[in-house]
Amino acid sequence: xxxxxxxxxxxxxxxxxxxTVKCTYSVSGNPYLFWYVQYPNRGLQFLLKYITGDxxxxxxxxxxxxxxxxxxxxxxxxxxxLVSDSALYFCAVRENTNAGKSTFGDGxxxxxxx
Amino acid sequence: xxxxxxxxxxxxxxxxxxxxLRCKPISGHNSLFWYRQxxxxxxxxxxxxxxxxxxxxxxxxxxxxxxxxxxxSFSTLKIQPSEPRDSAVYFCASSFFGxxxxxxxxxxxxxxxxx
Numbered sequence: 001x002x003x004x005x006x007x008x009x010x011x012x013x014x015x016x017x018x019x020t021v022k023c024t025y026s027v028s029g030n031p032y033l034f035w036y037v038q039y040p041n042r043g044l045q046f047l048l049k050y051i052t053g054d055x056x057x058x059x060x061x062x063x064x065x066x067x068x069x070x071x072x073x074x075x076x077x078x079x080x081x082l083v084s085d086s087a088l089y090f091c092a093v094r095e096n097t098n099a100g101k102s103t104f105g106d107g108x109x110x111x112x113x114x
Numbered sequence: 115x116x117x118x119x120x121x122x123x124x125x126x127x128x129x130x131x132x133x134x135l136r137c138k139p140i141s142g143h144n145s146l147f148w149y150r151q152x153x154x155x156x157x158x159x160x161x162x163x164x165x166x167x168x169x170x171x172x173x174x175x176x177x178x179x180x181x182x183x184x185x186x187s188f189s190t191l192k193i194q195p196s197e198p199r200d201s202a203v204y205f206c207a208s209s210f211f212g213x214x215x216x217x218x219x220x221x222x223x224x225x226x227x228x229x
Contacts, residue, residue: 032214043205043220051215100214106156
């Protein structure tokens with residue numbers, strides 16, 4: 001069975017500082033990894049994904065994520081945080097099958113203070 | 115594209131009443147997922163369909179919950195009878211079947227309150 005862990009319920013950073021939201025995963029075979037963001041009263045929105053290739057993937061709104069196979073991690077990063085980045089962030093792993101069932105972490109609330 | 119459309123956005127009902135939540139997936143998507151989000155349990159997968167066929171309903175909490183997908187553009191999640199512990203935000207998501215490297219597209223959810 002596949003699983004995702006987001007060890008931090010909450011991450012606080014000051015505007016302009018770099019941010020990291022952590023994610024580790026467990027899956028058999030090659031992982032398909034995703035990050036989503038959720039703003040209040042909205043559904044989850046896709047940010048970026050890792051399928052294969054470069055370990056550093058770039059996504060929307062200046063976010064990027066680093067895939068580390070040996071540490072089974074897929075941390076979300078941004079060099080300079082904005083107040084508008086404040087939201088709930090989910091890491092997810094998707095089965096490499098036709099059905100493609102997704103498993104989500106518990107989410108991390110990011111708060112960026114001015 | 116209008117994205118995944120869910121209705122209603124908010125539903126308030128009394129315990130024991132029947133509730134029906136609706137979802138229209140993105141046109142062309144042939145996988146559909148129903149999720150429930152609560153503070154206590156996070157995001158839970160309830161059931162998913164591929165090409166209108168239910169594939170895995172192991173996440174459906176009880177027999178009070180049922181889901182259908184009569185055609186490629188419409189799905190319902192029904193709770194009968196509803197209970198206060200069913201209060202949550204229910205999301206529908208869609209994607210392409212056979213493309214696990216593609217992301218899920220979520221609707222904006224239905225916030226259900228059962229009093």
